[in-house]
Amino acid sequence: MAEQAQKSKEKQLAGxxxxxEDATSLIQATRKVKEEGYVAFDTFTPFPVHGLDEAxxxxxxxxxxxxxxxxxxxxxxGYLLQYWTSAVAWPLNVGGKPFNSIPAFVxxxxxxxxxxAGLATFVAMLLVNRxxxxxxxxxxxxxxxxxxAILIEAPPSREIEDDEPERVLGKPFEEEEAAEFxxxxxxxxxxxxFYEGWFS
Amino acid sequence: xxTDSTRYQPEVLVTGGKSYEDVNNDVSAxxxxxxxxxxxxxxIAALFAFSVGAILAIDMFMRGxxxxxxxxxxxxxxxxxxxxxxxxxxxxxxxxxxxLFLFRQNWRTAINRSAEAMTIFAVMTALLFPLIHTGRPWYxxxxxxxxxxxxxxxxxxxxPLLWDVFAVGTYFTISLLFxxxxxxxxxxxxxxxxxxxxxxxxxxxxxxxxxGSNRNWSHxxxxxxxxAGLATPLVLSVxxxxxxxFAVSIIPGWHTTIFPPYFVAGAVxxxxxxxxxLLIMVREIFNLKDYITLNHLEKMNKIxxxxxxxxxxxxxCEFFIAWYSGVSFExxxxxxxxxxxxxxxxxxxxxxxxIVPQIFWWKKARRNIAIMFVISLFVxxxxxxxxxxxxxxxxxxxxxxxxWAMYIPTFHDWGIVFGSFGFFFIFFLLFCRLLxxxxxxxxxxxxxxxxxxxxxxxx
Numbered sequence: 001m002a003e004q005a006q007k008s009k010e011k012q013l014a015g016x017x018x019x020x021e022d023a024t025s026l027i028q029a030t031r032k033v034k035e036e037g038y039v040a041f042d043t044f045t046p047f048p049v050h051g052l053d054e055a056x057x058x059x060x061x062x063x064x065x066x067x068x069x070x071x072x073x074x075x076x077x078g079y080l081l082q083y084w085t086s087a088v089a090w091p092l093n094v095g096g097k098p099f100n101s102i103p104a105f106v107x108x109x110x111x112x113x114x115x116x117a118g119l120a121t122f123v124a125m126l127l128v129n130r131x132x133x134x135x136x137x138x139x140x141x142x143x144x145x146x147x148x149a150i151l152i153e154a155p156p157s158r159e160i161e162d163d164e165p166e167r168v169l170g171k172p173f174e175e176e177e178a179a180e181f182x183x184x185x186x187x188x189x190x191x192x193x194f195y196e197g198w199f200s
Numbered sequence: 201x202x203t204d205s206t207r208y209q210p211e212v213l214v215t216g217g218k219s220y221e222d223v224n225n226d227v228s229a230x231x232x233x234x235x236x237x238x239x240x241x242x243x244i245a246a247l248f249a250f251s252v253g254a255i256l257a258i259d260m261f262m263r264g265x266x267x268x269x270x271x272x273x274x275x276x277x278x279x280x281x282x283x284x285x286x287x288x289x290x291x292x293x294x295x296x297x298x299x300l301f302l303f304r305q306n307w308r309t310a311i312n313r314s315a316e317a318m319t320i321f322a323v324m325t326a327l328l329f330p331l332i333h334t335g336r337p338w339y340x341x342x343x344x345x346x347x348x349x350x351x352x353x354x355x356x357x358x359x360p361l362l363w364d365v366f367a368v369g370t371y372f373t374i375s376l377l378f379x380x381x382x383x384x385x386x387x388x389x390x391x392x393x394x395x396x397x398x399x400x401x402x403x404x405x406x407x408x409x410x411x412g413s414n415r416n417w418s419h420x421x422x423x424x425x426x427x428a429g430l431a432t433p434l435v436l437s438v439x440x441x442x443x444x445x446f447a448v449s450i451i452p453g454w455h456t457t458i459f460p461p462y463f464v465a466g467a468v469x470x471x472x473x474x475x476x477x478l479l480i481m482v483r484e485i486f487n488l489k490d491y492i493t494l495n496h497l498e499k500m501n502k503i504x505x506x507x508x509x510x511x512x513x514x515x516x517c518e519f520f521i522a523w524y525s526g527v528s529f530e531x532x533x534x535x536x537x538x539x540x541x542x543x544x545x546x547x548x549x550x551x552x553x554x555i556v557p558q559i560f561w562w563k564k565a566r567r568n569i570a571i572m573f574v575i576s577l578f579v580x581x582x583x584x585x586x587x588x589x590x591x592x593x594x595x596x597x598x599x600x601x602x603x604w605a606m607y608i609p610t611f612h613d614w615g616i617v618f619g620s621f622g623f624f625f626i627f628f629l630l631f632c633r634l635l636x637x638x639x640x641x642x643x644x645x646x647x648x649x650x651x652x653x654x655x656x657x658x659x
Contacts, residue, residue: 089352
């Protein structure tokens, strides 16, 4: 422990983690945390829990727009590749078909649509989740096993502007208070977590 | 349970009163201990089969395609048959993971991981064959990929063979992404369980730093849904495009519009049979009977029977259309299929694919491990012969009797086909050892929540 503390010279508090034993109490507690006015908080679950997005106030993911855009790019580039190679770069008469044989170009254009859309969705999903990030690990092994947790985050180390609206900052963070509050909502245990270089 | 008024009792998907922790322990166990004897026996057998195929393939590359049975007019032999066979096998995984996901069939969670793995390895195996079939696989990239080159030549985009390159290539890529995305949370679980530094390092890399944050889950779930939406038309397109390899030509017996749906139904049929074959072994060897239950297998068997009936309908429909068309070449092609020199192949196909699965009308048969195992093997054999019948009988007698010939596969043909099974099983067995064979995170999300509160009190 002493070594660790030395390594990160100013080990800064990242937030307080409260553990829950089942998904239902997690959702109920998440609602309370949000009602209390906390804005910077997140939940950790071993599997996707339905209803948690609403409780946490998360909107719909924007990924479908990425997929749609990439699909359009895939469709047009797949078609243009075929058009350009078959009708522009080296027009070749194959079985008397027109150089721009639209029906024959459908299958490949379809496949490139799917290919581009799938690859873009995957990359976008990783980027928005800030993955890959090998410094990250679970706060506790039980969080990928059978327990759930809420993290109430400490305010960022940056200077807070005077005119920043309250809805962005949320309820001011007090370590003791947050831990007490999590206990009150049904957390079976609480734990302090520190910045280790993987938070933004 | 939630307090809303619905009193819907969900189907019990995991038996044995398992808790979330049990899921982790049971599924991770095979990756955390040394393999048992059954695994080693299978692995050595697979290595042996693969070496036989590899040695014969190298011999073939050195001596030329003359060592095979292909001739004029039968230019497509067992390699193309086996290519179509393996691509077909590869359809079940994405069907289970994508189409059943869109239909909210929660029972898929127990089997989707291994079915997807099977898909990926089957497509890898399939991809070997067109390359081997060229006889000079190291030149294949020149012919298959549209890349700028000094000859300023481009591939022929009007050819179904090229559509195949794009279809199977895309299918492989998207299946791999879909599979890997599903694995990320489970890699995180294995990482958090790992004790050995090498294991810890490997699973840390593979998990990409997944931590189970719900902000991440939210995007992850959306991406997963999008993958399912993309993979659904893709899986239907792949075997349609494979069938175009045949249907776009003018050979009697190939030039039919029924081919795309007929091939897709056959692919799902053979793929599900292979999934049943593999799952029966996996649940037995790794003791996962509480997760892959008889209910799961019964549902699989129902799909096998339904798609088997579709395939049987296609066989009969082809005959009807040949008669109805009034084209003598088309009529002869089908008479020749069933009663010509390859009658035995046709009737093996017909019995294995249409008659044998009818036993699944009986619930007892659908729920009997021994019966379903034997039937899944029959279906695998039958579906290989289906492709044999389609490819060989149409080619060996087309329009002009002067250009008719017989096709007899040689030792090299059979040996390389045998080797492909070794190739497939090497990957599948390694998968069983190194990766979680059941999607832990997904199973946890569909199982009945364990009574945690009671457990806490007793602690």
